[in-house]
Amino acid sequence: MLVGNPNAGKTTLFNRLTGASQKVANYPGVTVESVVGTLRGTDSSVTVVDVPGLYSLKTSSEDERVAADVALGKDGEPVDLVVYVLDATNLARNLFLFSQLAETEVPILVALTMTDRMGSAGQRVQLDALQAALDAPVVDAAGDVAGAIERTLAAAKPPSLRLPLTPEVEREVDALRELMARRGVDSTRAEIRQDLFNPAEEFQAFLHDFPEVRESFEAARDRLERLGMRRPSVDVAQRYRWADEIAAQVIATDAAPKVRRRTGTERLDAFLTHRVYGLLTFVGVMYLVFQSIYTFAAPLMDAIESAFGWLGDQARPLSGGNPMVESFIVDGLIGGVGGVIVFLPQILILFLFISLLEGSGYLARAAFLMDRLLGWAGLNGRAFIPLLSSYACAIPGIMAARVMPDPKSRLATILVAPLMSCSARLPVYVVLIGAIIEPQFGAFWAGFTLFAMHFLGLVVAIPVVWLLNRKVLKQRRLPFVLELPPYQWPRARDVGLALLNRAKVFLKTAGTIILAMSIVIWAAGSFPRFTPADPVAAAAQAGVDADGAEAWVQQEQLSRSYLGQFGHTLAPAFAPAGFDWRITTAIFAAFPAREVVVPSLGILFRLGGDVDDGSDDLRAAMRDATWPDGRRLFTPSVAIGLMVFFALCAQCMATLAAVKRETNSWKWPAIMFGYMTGLAYVFAVAIHQIGKLFGV
């Protein structure tokens, strides 16, 4: 079990110890996940677990508590040994957590990281002195940690740590120790101290049986409180006094102190967090990241799409000529999974940049620059990556929210990320603006509408976050603490393994939840089957000529399917928004993935499913579409209402599956789906009703 402060070099050590044998594990109800691997280079099969970094075992959010419980083996698997990753350049604060860990009765091996950085400052940590002070074996993390783990496992014992006590506390501890001894309970000072400051549950149960002892403990606490030594801060202060002393003892300065030079980090920061150059650099870096997502991902996505198209063609003969089996394999299975795997290039490119930015230390600087802007909306500086990425696609955006260690901000960010207008909404805007807005109002308003649609999500997100923070996310709020670690070169192994783990997690989600949902939606649109024996004759009967017969059959199939029946049934509910059954069915057909709406509209306006957003036929058909009574269907208010509906609605099952995966609960995707769909409906109705007042 690897435990340590954030930024202590835990993951780097973990990757070195386990190589590629990693599995991501998560825990019910919280966003915490740990990575499990097997120790390399030893004969024994030792399982190594990397849990998220912690600052304290006590003051913590729900997620941190889970991480702490896992680390201490309170949650499932017992822990044989904790490898405490100790940052040599930041001894005092790292020793603070060690002092808490040392009281939990688990054996500890200390792995000292960043010793090279100490060396370049002319200092070094005396391992022997540290080992003696901590009463735990210490190993340099750059050395043979695997061997040290094996040796320590063979003779593991928890350290017995003596925290220094102030005279007042010492007096109370000694008195209580004597009292306990009179009852026949021998305890060490450390034990009494812990009983006094942080009683464990067992001890409280013990006190319950001995009311006089309990009174003595309570009286001691009261006296300390009256001295202004209230428990939590006395505890923290004592641990730091202990940590400061040890830090002073074990650091040896080899080189004579020279004139202090500015470190590389200070020189870089002078530029990168500068009020002008820093912001410019930030904009440049973000531009590079998102330009790459669009440019480099596009050919890869096209390749994946054609690969799945080819796979579909290859699979066709497997159906033995049965059109239903063929449709199931090609459209349901291969189309459904292919439609999700197509996001993989974007995810990998984004995570490549995140790993580089995070590994180098720049991510924290960027968050420092942006915090004020996002903090105002109730988010924090780290939210800019997930939110900006969501403009390309909400799925990598939601996965990127893991750069935020605070679970409350992370959930809020995840829940609003899909409001950002992703690239899959673009075809809808293009079709509707091209069909309705541009012919009627001209190019300027067409461009303005496109801009407004992209801006809308961001504007709506602000009140949504405000409400979420106050009404839904009732978690303890910890202050925003953003450590600025020294800059360093990201390690190729760490970046590679981070990408590999993200890809594995995403593909697992795509192969399970998303596949199941694709099949359900495919079935809803394909049953009951509509297969007239003679399509041309049937079409003629409905007043459609032979040329239009195939498109007519497609329209009838969708119209008569469960999905179409659903559209017909719910059409009255969407009438206030000015939507007819065709628009309603297209909306429902687009719930699995909003980009499906264009082919669905093609089918519903009897043009067949092969239309794209540039299709003039589709634009003309939509412009000319009418209600049965001859009124125009797509008035400007309906078109804008429909665009806004698409802008706000959670029409993407892959996003919902990603939220389920990242929050590890169906509750959050359900809330997201509910609030987004509700908002979309309300906005669409409001726009149409207000539009009607003005006659548009």
Next chain:
Amino acid sequence: MQAVAPMTFADLRAGMSARVVRVDEDCLESLRLQEMGFTVGATFQVLKVAPLGDPVEVQVRGYRVCLRKNECRCIEIEPLS
């Protein structure tokens, strides 16, 4: 006797050094900040204020961290000359 308004993080300027003099016990934020090293008596230096006025970057106990001014209200500080 005239009470001097206690100084907090909101009064900090880049380059200043300060010492923690008192922490408000009843505030959760204060405990986390103490755990981060801002215990009574700890000294720290303000390295930078973000371009938009918040957060501030400070160096405490040998490492660098940035904090929001208004989330550090439970910590009372005094400047060091």
